[in-house]
Amino acid sequence: AQKVTQAQTEISVVEKEDVTLDCVYETRDTTYYLFWYKQPPSGELVFLIRRNSFDEQNEISGRYSWNFQKSTSSFNFTITASQVVDSAVYFCALSEPTGGFKTIFGAGTRLFVKA
Amino acid sequence: KAGVTQTPRYLIKTRGQQVTLSCSPISGHRSVSWYQQTPGQGLQFLFEYFSETQRNKGNFPGRFSGRQFSNSRSEMNVSTLELGDSALYLCASSLAQGTGGGNEQFFGPGTRLTVL
Numbered sequence: 539a540q541k542v543t544q545a546q547t548e549i550s551v552v553e554k555e556d557v558t559l560d561c562v563y564e565t566r567d568t569t570y571y572l573f574w575y576k577q578p579p580s581g582e583l584v585f586l587i588r589r590n591s592f593d594e595q596n597e598i599s600g601r602y603s604w605n606f607q608k609s610t611s612s613f614n615f616t617i618t619a620s621q622v623v624d625s626a627v628y629f630c631a632l633s634e635p636t637g638g639f640k641t642i643f644g645a646g647t648r649l650f651v652k653a
Numbered sequence: 654k655a656g657v658t659q660t661p662r663y664l665i666k667t668r669g670q671q672v673t674l675s676c677s678p679i680s681g682h683r684s685v686s687w688y689q690q691t692p693g694q695g696l697q698f699l700f701e702y703f704s705e706t707q708r709n710k711g712n713f714p715g716r717f718s719g720r721q722f723s724n725s726r727s728e729m730n731v732s733t734l735e736l737g738d739s740a741l742y743l744c745a746s747s748l749a750q751g752t753g754g755g756n757e758q759f760f761g762p763g764t765r766l767t768v769l
Contacts, residue, residue: 581762581763582761585758588757641686643688645695
């Protein structure tokens with residue numbers, strides 16, 4: 539069963555636009571962890587954020603913000619005032635006790651930011 | 654602190670051959686996980702090692718195997734290569750077992766394997 543769904547395959551925006559990347563997850567565990575990773579064209583995945591299931595506070599880090607809503611099983615990621623350097627593939631991931639905490643990644647959303 | 658290193662970065666093999674990929678985690682990290690990334694299947698978990706023991710395994714055939722050494726360095730081996738094994742193989746290290754406790758993973762640049 540699909541555990542992490544990133545319905546947006548590709549998104550294209552113009553620089554300075556805001557963009558939201560959607561992530562919906564599925565788990566039966568009450569304790570779990572959600573992550574976002576960025577994979578730039580160079581290929582190396584870069585950790586962006588971790589959120590545990592007991593912390594529904596939204597987080598803002600510079601131009602990045604995350605909205606975690608357990609009621610809708612969503613963990614969405616917003617980039618404000620996008621820049622060309624934001625162009626990358628973004629992965630949402632889930633880690634849960636069932637299955638030994640291995641990380642399950644979504645299919646990824648490819649973001650193109652045009653100058 | 655040096656990041657996760659993977660060798661080789663690129664590899665070309667032919668069907669039926671075997672291949673060994675190497676991963677050196679960040680110093681102090683005891684958990685190493687391997688992933689296969691392909692355009693069709695995305696990022697798929699292969700296995701995870703912690704303190705020289707395989708603690709988790711993904712849904713891959715037995716041709717895929719791995720090990721971890723006492724210094725936490727890890728190798729993965731693919732025997733009897735098939736065309737479908739062509740992929741980017743990523744290694745990730747973290748402080749704890751997998752992401753237990755919510756530890757983030759640090760990824761290497763990957764080894765791009767092409768099977769002809």
